[in-house]
Amino acid sequence: MSRAWKEIDRTFFYPFILFLALALASFIFGLFNGFTDSSFIFVRPITIFQYSVFFAYVFGLLSFKKNTERNLTSKKKELYMALGFFAAMASLFEVLLNFFIWFSFFSTPGGLSQINDFRVVLPSNPTLKSFLQYLNTTNIQTSGLYPPNLNVASKGWFAIFFGALYWIYFVTTLKIKSREIEKWGK
Numbered sequence: 001m002s003r004a005w006k007e008i009d010r011t012f013f014y015p016f017i018l019f020l021a022l023a024l025a026s027f028i029f030g031l032f033n034g035f036t037d038s039s040f041i042f043v044r045p046i047t048i049f050q051y052s053v054f055f056a057y058v059f060g061l062l063s064f065k066k067n068t069e070r071n072l073t074s075k076k077k078e079l080y081m082a083l084g085f086f087a088a089m090a091s092l093f094e095v096l097l098n099f100f101i102w103f104s105f106f107s108t109p110g111g112l113s114q115i116n117d118f119r120v121v122l123p124s125n126p127t128l129k130s131f132l133q134y135l136n137t138t139n140i141q142t143s144g145l146y147p148p149n150l151n152v153a154s155k156g157w158f159a160i161f162f163g164a165l166y167w168i169y170f171v172t173t174l175k176i177k178s179r180e181i182e183k184w185g186k
Contacts, residue, residue, distance in 0.1 A: 007066040016059035023052040050155040057163050061170050069174055077178075081171050087164035091157050098154040 030045030061068070072080070 007064075007070075009063050009065060012059045012062035012065075016056055016063050019052045019056035019059060023049055023056055026052060044151070046152050046155050050159045054159050054162055054166075058166055061166070065174075069177070072171075072174060074175070074178070077171055077175050081168060081175075084164050084168040084171060088161060088168065091161035091164055094157040095154070095161050098150060098157060101150060102154070 026045045026048040030049060033045070
């Protein structure tokens with residue numbers, strides 16, 4: 001048995017595999033049946049995908065924590081902390097933008113029907129418009145991904161945002177633990 005396999009924390013590895021499989025199943029189900037249809041156990045597949053991707057990410061980090069801890073130097077920890085803050089900043093902007101779009105749709109009459117059709121908020125770009133028309137007229141579309149959906153985009157960015165927050169927390173705990181080991185010894 002390899003050293004890497006021995007260092008995997010099985011308490012977190014099995015939930016990691018479970019949530020990863022659930023994320024893949026909900027993605028495939030949503031791809032063929034629509035991400036925003038509530039036919040999947042009365043919960044939208046995009047919601048199950050969002051939660052399962054987050055939990056798979058967290059349990060994946062925790063299962064490989066010993067290996068990660070051994071391979072990260074203090075400079076790499078600083079770099080990964082900066083990358084985590086960058087991912088949080090970029091995804092928070094998208095989360096806020098999507099919520100402002102949601103609220104503007106709620107405030108306009110008939111705006112709720114536009115939430116499931118994201119094309120209305122795309123900027124007027126002739127190339128993009130012709131591409132969307134091409135997709136629509138040639139039926140190269142899947143029920144879940146086209147038209148781009150505001151609900152799917154919001155939940156995707158929200159999962160990325162909280163994944164980035166957890167990454168920052170994870171690297172911070174590794175930094176604190178390494179400082180304690182240096183201070184007090186093993």
